[in-house]
Amino acid sequence: MQLFSSLTKVFCDRAPSGVTVSDAVLCRNEAYALQAVFFAPQAQTVPVCVRCDLPLTVYAVGQVTIPRPEVATDGDVLGTAPGQYPDVLWPIAPTGELPVSAGWHSLFIRISGDLTPGTYPLTVTVGGESASARLAVLPVSLPSPTLDYTAWFHCDCLADRYGEEPFSDRFWTLLERYFRNAAAFGQTMLLVPLFTPPLDTPVGSERRTVQLVHIRRENGQYAFDFSLVGRYIRLALDCGFTAFEMPHLFTQWGAAAAPKIVAEEHGVTRRIFGWDTPSDADSYRAFLAQFLPAVRQFLAENGWLSRCVFHYSDEPNETHLAAYCRAREGAAPFLTGCRTMDALSSYAFYARGLLDIPVVATSEAAPFLANGVDPLWVYYCCGQTHGVCNRFVRMPSYRNRALGFQLYTARAAGFLHWGYNDWYNTASAVLIDPFSGEPAEADAYPAGDGYVVYPGADGPLPSLRQAVFAEALQDRRLCELAASLSSRDAVLSRLTADGCRFTFDDYPHADAPLLTLVSRLKADIAARL
DSSP states (O other), X not given: OEEEETTOOOOTTSOOOSOBOSEEEEXXXXXXXXXXXXXXXXXXXXXXXXXXXXXXXXXXXXXXXXXXXXXXOOSOSSXXXXXXXEEEEEEEOSEEEEEEOSEEEEXXXXXXXXXXXXXXXXXXXXXXXXXXXXXXXXXXXXXXXXXXXXXXXXXXXXXXXXXXXXXXXHHHHHHHHHHHHHHHXXXXXXXXXXXXXXXXXXXXXXXXXXXXXXXXXXXXXXXXXXHHHHHXXXXXXXXXXXXXXXXXXXXXTTOOBOOOEEEEETTEEEEEESTTXXXXXXXXXXXXXXXXXXXXXXHHHTTOGGGEEEOSOSSOOGGGHHHHHHHHHTTXXXXXXXXXXXXXXXXXXXXXXXXXXXXXXXXXXXXXXXXXXXSOEEEOOTTOOSSSOOOOTTSOTHHHHTHHHHHHHHTOOEEEESOSBOOBOTTSOXXXXXXXXXXXXXXXXXXXXXXXXXXXXXXXXXXXXXXXXXXXHHHHXXXXXXXXXXXXXXXXXXXXXXXXXXXXXXXXXXXXXXXXXXXXXXXXXXXXX
């Protein structure tokens, strides 16, 4: 048995390779992870014992099935064939018994909490084999996050997967468990479904209603009940979120129509807007003229408005400019003083001054950086397959971890991802099973693109990708800590000392350089304490 870094991906049918661990340095509030890797010659139940005087959680790394070949790849992946890939993290007791199949296995050990400075031995015993490491906790903490990170939370996926009515008692219980998971792994911002978000919905179709605002319409006038919105935000704050985004006011990819909105009228609840409502329709503009001031007032009265951003339409391009402008005309007058933000990748579009914060694909960020856009958010999704970081199941973990240093180098203010728990197919109509295989459809997303958590029986199961992404966010904070003790220029010199620029298309294609860089930054910090 050996201890490996958190970046190693262990396949059942092959001996692992990667960076081994014998000691590590941690900051007081850092979440640190390593893996204990062992071989089982046959299917059996093995005794497990993980000992350390630091708060820790132990997971068995599970394999998930990818039933189709990978075609959209630059070759820097761990495999392209259908098969079993490590990703889901199953929580287990630090001391107990673990049933395993024949082959290679990994325990993912994550240490987190308020750590007392000092040196701590960690020992892992599986069967008759043991391995150990020495962990040293520095008397210094990482700074609070200054970068916001949002991964869109899909309430309809949660409802469909668990067979629960949205916002029933059990649904709220599940929400809390998933909220706490997301915040524990670095997410700071949460999508609030005032109405059903108009995302990944083919023209003319609908996603399941998950509207928090109760709306009544009578004689063209609207009344709004924000009780569930308040409960949703208060729960999120209690779970650790600090910022919120409101759903897009117009449909995706062009702002052609109004989103799906339901209202009660004459005692009947029905859809009043949707694909059949042009985004510049007088009826919808009249609704926004009443709805947006009411939303703002509610958020302001609760002290939340400054924490919020608003969206117009997701991923418009130059061909959508006229429609986007017409749609925006109906909403912008009511959002004066609020932050507006949309994903787009055309600098010319952004330069027209139509929104405050662009969210740019990492593969398209160069002109925004060259023009000094500030604040700048970035994202990646299914389109970022060649030459840039991403976190698909088939990708090596260094393509996930390197993002933190890139975000620091670029001075990015935020990172957005479209899928925290999107367990639907591309049409948002059919649930997939992320454990045993997605629908083998030609237009399916790369495995893992839409989700970083798996649906357990009573709540979320983390993934390797979620844990490594959280480490990437910590790397950015580590850079900030080092800069506070020296300078930003000194940190950038450290990052680029081995010839890597850490632009979005330039990063080490191996685990060791990233882990060495983390160690060097911590050594720099320790030397200045």
